[in-house]
Amino acid sequence: MSLLTTTGLTAHYGDFQALFGVDIALNEGETIAIIGANGAGKTTLMRSISGVLQNGPEMITLSGQPIGGLSADQILPLGLAMVPEGRRLFPSLSVEENLLIGTYGRKVDGYWSLEAIYDLFPILAERRNNPGTALSGGQQQMVAIGRALMSNPKVLLCDEISLGLAPVVIKDIYAAVPKIQASGASLIVVEQDIGQAMKVADRVYCMMEGRVTLEGTPDSFSRNDIHAAYFGVS
Numbered sequence: 161m162s163l164l165t166t167t168g169l170t171a172h173y174g175d176f177q178a179l180f181g182v183d184i185a186l187n188e189g190e191t192i193a194i195i196g197a198n199g200a201g202k203t204t205l206m207r208s209i210s211g212v213l214q215n216g217p218e219m220i221t222l223s224g225q226p227i228g229g230l231s232a233d234q235i236l237p238l239g240l241a242m243v244p245e246g247r248r249l250f251p252s253l254s255v256e257e258n259l260l261i262g263t264y265g266r267k268v269d270g271y272w273s274l275e276a277i278y279d280l281f282p283i284l285a286e287r288r289n290n291p292g293t294a295l296s297g298g299q300q301q302m303v304a305i306g307r308a309l310m311s312n313p314k315v316l317l318c319d320e321i322s323l324g325l326a327p328v329v330i331k332d333i334y335a336a337v338p339k340i341q342a343s344g345a346s347l348i349v350v351e352q353d354i355g356q357a358m359k360v361a362d363r364v365y366c367m368m369e370g371r372v373t374l375e376g377t378p379d380s381f382s383r384n385d386i387h388a389a390y391f392g393v394s
């Protein structure tokens with residue numbers, strides 16, 4: 161049984177339909193990447209899974225339980241946390257206070273604690289009393305990831321965590337992924353950078369115009385396959 165599934169998932173913004181029957185499955189211990197051009201529907205998929213946008217209950221399951229009709233507040237304690245696009249830290253709160261906000265909705269004791277987050281991202285221990293505004297973009301992204309991990313999620317959704325960051329910083333952030341997997345979490349990573357997605361993911365889904373156009377292991381695609389799935393031309 162997959163840990164998380166979407167089946168025939170649709171999503172609308174008013175009259176505008178953004179997703180058309182999206183099927184994805186995340187297995188226990190896996191990292192999957194969702195790639196696709198601007199406007200393909202990646203963020204809408206993340207918002208649907210996390211309960212920010214609500215869908216028919218039958219469309220999404222977590223550990224076999226339908227979660228599609230639930231709100232984000234109801235889904236978080238079931239073990240699904242999101243690192244939103246744009247980080248969304250509380251700027252006047254310190255690093256540590258921002259991390260502690262992540263314990264809201266935490267139901268079970270698990271691997272993650274402040275110490276474990278500081279072990280994952282040592283720079284945050286040095287900056288623990290600094291306000292969110294005093295951090296670099298990469299450090300803010302680390303706090304956003306740490307805050308989501310503090311809920312001890314089974315599934316961590318990461319929406320464009322490398323956006324706007326320098327390559328060396330992106331490397332530091334992605335170096336955390338195996339450690340997060342080792343803690344028992346499975347990951348869905350939305351990534352515009354195809355090379356990065358191929359490096360980190362066990363399987364990749366490509367989306368275009370609200371549909372999945374390609375799915376498989378990174379080594380199963382040619383450049384042409386990806387080009388066609390990404391842009392609709394080969």
Ligand code: ATP
Pocket residue numbers: 173176178196197198199200201202203204205
């Ligand atoms: P990006 O990489 O730019 O974030 P994306 O693949 O995440 O792109 P979405 O943000 O999910 O794509 O957008 C999918 C479609 O839904 C786009 O056509 C977008 O214009 C539309 N859309 C997104 N958010 C809204 C909204 N709040 N209201 C109306 N339409 C929206």
